[in-house]
Amino acid sequence: MATAAEVDEQELPPRRSSSSPEVMEQQRGNLREPLLEHSPIDLRRQAANTTSQVAIVGSNLCPIESLDYELIENDVLNQDWRSRGRAAILQYVFLKWTFCLFIGILAGAVGFFNNLAVENIAGRKFVTVSKLMLANKYWTAFWVFAGSNLALLTFATAIPAFVSTAAGGSGIPEVKAYLNGVDAPDVFSLRTLVVKIVGTIAAVSSSLHVGKADPMVHIGACIGAMVGQGGSRKYRMTCSWLRYFKNDRDRRDLVTCGAAAGVAAALRAPVGGVLFALESLSSWWRSALIWRAFFTTAVVAVTLRALTDICGRGNCGLYGKGGLITYDVIADTVAYRLADLPPVILLGVIGGVLGSLYNVLMVKVLHACSLVNERGGARRLLLAAAVSICISCCLFGLPWLAPCRPCSSKECSTVAHPGGFNNFQCPPDHYNDLASLFFNTNDDTIRKLYGRGTNDDFQKSSIMVAFAASYVLGILSYGVVAAPFGLFVPIMLTGASYGRLVGMAMGSDTNLDHGLFAVLGSASFLGGTMRMTVSVCVIMLELTNDLLLLPLVMLVLLISKTVADAFNPNIYDLILRLKGLPYLEDHAEPYMRQLTVSDVVAGPLRTFNGVEKVGNVVHILKTTGHHAFPVIDEPPFSSSPVLYGLVLRAHLLSLLKKKKRFLPTRSVAGLGAAGQFGADELGKRGSGKHERVEDVEVSAEEMEMFVDLHPFTNSSPYTVVETMSLAKALILFREMGLRHLLIVPKSSSRAPVVGMLTRHDFMAERILGLHPFLRKSRWRRLRFQRSTLRRLCRACLMWASS
Secondary structure, three states: OOOHHHHHHHHOOOOOOOOOHHHHHHHHOOOOOOOOOOEEOOOOOOOOOOOOOEEEEOOEEEEOEEOOOOOOOOHHHHHHHHHOOHHHHHHHHHHHHHHHHHHHHHHHHHHHHHHHHHHHHHHHHHHHHHHHHHOOOHHHHHHHHHHHHHHHHHHHHHHHHHOOHHHOOOOHHHHHHHHHOEEOOOOOOHHHHHHHHHHHHHHHOOOOOOEOHHHHHHHHHHHHHHHOOOOEOOOOEOOHHHHHHOOHHHHHHHHHHHHHHHHHHHHOOHHHHHHHHHHHHOOOOOHHHHHHHHHHHHHHHHHHHHHHHHHOOOOOOOOOHHHOOOOOOOOOOOOOOHHHHHHHHHHHHHHHHHHHHHHHHHHHHHHHHHHHHOOOHHHHHHHHHHHHHHHHHHHHHHHHHOOEEEOOOOOEOOOOOOOOEOOOOOOOOEEEHHHHHHOOOHHHHHHHHHOOOOOOOOOHHHHHHHHHHHHHHHHHHHOOOOOOOEOHHHHHHHHHHHHHHHHHHHHHHOOOOHHHHHHHHHHHHHHHHOOOOHHHHHHHHHHHOOHHHHHHHHHHHHHHHHHHHOOOOOHHHHHHHHHOOOOOOOOOOHHHHHOEHHHOOOOOOOOEEOEEEHHHHHHHHHHOOOOEEEEEEOOOOOOOOEEEEEEEHHHHHHHHHHOOOOEOOOOOOOHHHHHHOOHHHOOOOOOOOOOOHHHOOOOHHHHOOEEEOHHHOEOOOOEEEOOOEHHHHHHHHHHHOOOOEEEEOOOOOOOOOOEEEOHHHHOHHHHHHHOHHHHOOOOOOOOOOHHHHHHHHHHHHHHHHO
16 A cells, blocks of 8 residues: 555646646646545645645545535426425425434434443453452453453454544544535445444443544434435435435534434433534534434433433343443532632633643644554554553553552442442452552543542542543544544543542642532533533533532633633644645634635636537536536527526536437527426435546437536526625635635626636635735734743743742
8 A cells, every 4th residue: 555655646646836727727626536545644744735625534535525505596406396395395394303313313322332332341351350350360460451452442443444444533523524514435424334333332442541422423423414315226215205305405404413412322411412513513503403403312312211221120231320421420519619719710721721732742643643554554553552552551550559448438349340449459348549540431430530528539649640641541542543432531531630639739728529620620621622611511511410510610611711722723623634624614814805706716717508519518527527617608598698507517417327318409408308307316416425427428429419508507606706805705605505606707898707716715725825925914813832831831840849
């Protein structure tokens, strides 16, 4: 397999000047013909994606394309819409709610299955290790622990690397990019879904500091996307009703509902799932979508409750309270005074600083690991093995540094039922507090840290070691980018560790319980890394079942996000940039106001006549990768050249392949031409699936004939005048969910259309590449520079030493 450098030199065409007509023509297309196979790529080398046509999806380089959320208004689709009666509209509404019901049930079932599998696989591993430790077979216990972790992680890394590379990583950047309008092959396929589920179970069970919440977002999105595919002709699983969903708009809504359902299934937080999708994932939102997403997460909650009740009868092996992430720490009162606010504020500041540093280190680890991952599947397995062995040594070796403590009133875990305080190497009726944090699932560990009335259960030295190990191992674990796992739960665990450490340091100066400090620490660290506020606040309240925490959680989230924003963006945005996904922000940078839309347009622009020769259509489709073409009416079909609309490449291919309604002369087709096509024949295929021009078979005689494009042309495309500012055009482009935006001239004496904007034209790399003088005036957030950070750290150290 070629390395990234070899791919750049061997498989891509020779580099040409950016001003050459060939390059300009390629840049006008929203997706060129796939020149690259799915090959490993270095994140660092592709951090600045100058083409916006390829990006890293999962762990490999893939071609990408934009989605089109615009309502197409051509004669065929308009006639289909007018033919729908009241029954058809009711069918459409009924199907939407039915699909949301299916998504909720399936996401809830998958979330329950994931927790059930992790609890039993990890539980069996800990039971076996505990038995060996009780028998004083310490080396055997270590090899069993390290070997099982190695086998699980190797398997979790191998199946994405060799079966579906799109399943690697957390999946949230890909889902976020899709909801912003970027599609990639296989990102929501059935194969990706299966690999994601199996790989997540294996990775989380391997004792890595990773979680299953982020992959559940991708899993829920996969379920929503497959439900909204509109059926399958290949397997004869379709009907006329499903044609209503063969468009990007309805699929976007179902993917959003699926992502919200994934959060609800992973964290048992239905309201938090809706807010998570709103705050962190979706780029377009409306009240009707909130309603359906809330219904979907409510179905998830009911499904989880029903399945959990079944396991309450003891039919699920080791699955117990720890199976779902619910930390019931409710108290009748949470007594805090004004004097308790300074340590809470300190928690927020620490969370912001540590969170921003976590993001920086995470990016560096991804850079380093990508150098290994780009060398193929075998190197990825070696990297996974090295990380697994390193983490197993740390988790097994560090508890030997902690002394044994008597169990007293604490629930010491037994061999048959792990999850309590771990005995490890200690005598009977004693426990090792550090081993109790390491030799449990992340859910059980967080539950211990959140526990009320446990101020004397942990030593300060053990919590310090646990925090340092969780912080470092969490960063190191995520470096294995080929395996499917997430960051949310490890970040909660790390935050809980330093939150409890701050509570211990405050001693008698505060009335707040150490468990409460752990909850606030998790909130502050989530705010410092992910920069989410409302959704994290609600999720923390749903997880802890304690509404009295609301004011304090709000305070630490606001402070940690404010502090962290002064240093760098959130972790998901950083990964989006590393992957090269062309994400459109919800604001325009001020330098865009210095440019008009005509300043970023490159030519030449390919257009069609209203009645075009078949040979010309086939030639342009084969020689360009453009996905839409302006249609111009000229005499004798109009008194002067006029823009009739925009015809899509997919519609042209459908016309050429399926319905060869060609005309012997250059004339307009009859009024019944649109009726010869069904709306489902112009419907968009599933995610990552496209018609190919190579499959078009046209005879030499047909090449000399003509085709009337009017019935298939969107006669009301969005247009902007050439003097509009680029900033204003960006807002229109993003808010309307467009894929193409036509530019019309200011004067009627010129050609009816002078250019076309695509997502690529709004990317900062392209704009600043065309106009380098704007780099000095480019707006940047107010962030601390490295020199400022060094001075600040030096001052803090001098203050601490004095």
